[in-house]
Amino acid sequence: MKVVNKVIVVTGAGGGIGRELVLQLLEKGARVAAVINKTGLQETQILAKDYGERISTHLANLVNKDDVEKLPEEIIAKHGSVDGMINNAGIIQPFINVNDLDFEKIKLVMDVNFYGTLYMCKAFLPHLLQRPEAHITNISSMGGFLPVPRQSIYCASKAAVKMFTEGLHSELIDSNVGVTLVLPGGVNTNIVENSGAVREREEGQSHYYKLLSPKEAAEIIIRGMENKEYRVLAGKDAKIMDLLYRFNPKKAAALIAKKLGKV
Incomplete structure (x- = not known):
């Protein structure tokens, strides 16, 4: 679905990939x-000031189903319709073991990452089904198919988003609504700070791969939406680990534990 002249809802729009x-x-x-x-409402409004009435901002806590259910009427009153949505909002957990x-x-992690996505889809899907063409894009994570130590609950929430999105695609395959699943690898955003998670890194320690910038990630996500792709792997690390995980899940899990699990 080409986005020109379409009305697209974006969650987590206050910063990072969302902005x-x-x-x-x-x-x-x-x-x-x-x-x-x-956070980020004023900054987003300032950055988008040149676009006039083509942008509207809406405050909502995605954990609150009542907040989410008010959005379609509010947005349709502003723009006249809704043609697509990108469920981008998400948080991580503190970098600690499940036991702690x-x-x-x-x-909270499950509510924001999974139920927030579910609430948005449930709230907007009846309206999307009435459009000549519509699209849902849900952002999962490389952690949705690959376990990351000390992020087990985050990974579980993103795995839930992955399976929910794939199931939704199958349910809507004969409808006017396309569905795209996005699995980003590492992206250089402020998700750690925004999530209230703290991770200490040794001096000089760095990632073994180059993080995607939010701009690069957004380009990949929008391209996937416009091309009606089923599954989008965003980033070199996501592509490599997806391939390795398909052939040897245990080895892939051990590698990511070695590279990312040590703090």
Whole structure:
């Protein structure tokens, strides 16, 4: 689905990939409803000021189903319709083992990453089904198919997004609504700080791969949406680990544990 002249809803639009998605969609001629929880509202509004009424901003806590269910009416009142959505919002957990992770944090990660995506799809799907052409893009993670030590709950939440999205694609395969699953690898965003997670790194320690920039990630995501791709692997690391995991899951898990699991 080409995004020009379409109305696209983007969650997690306050920064990182979400803000880049908003700006690039606007540049491509789309109208954008930017959904933001708490931070980044003013910054996003300033960056998008040149686009006038083609962008609207909406405050909503995706964990709150009532908040989400109000969005379609609010956005349609502003833009007249909704043609697509990119469920980008997500958080990680503190970098600790499951045994040391409290249930409050576990629930929050599952609520934001999985239930937030589910609530958005449930709220907007009836409206998308009425459009001549529509599209849903859900952002999972490389962690949705590959276990990362001290991020087990995050990985579980993203695996849930992965399977939900693939199931939704199968359910909607004969409809006007396309569905794309995105599995990014490492992206250079502020998700650690925004999630309240702390990770100490030894001096001089660096990633063994080059992180994608938010701009690069957003370009890949939008291209996948416009090309109606089933599955998008964003980043060299995601592509390599996906291939390795298919052939030898145990080896892939051991490698990621060695490279990313040590703090």
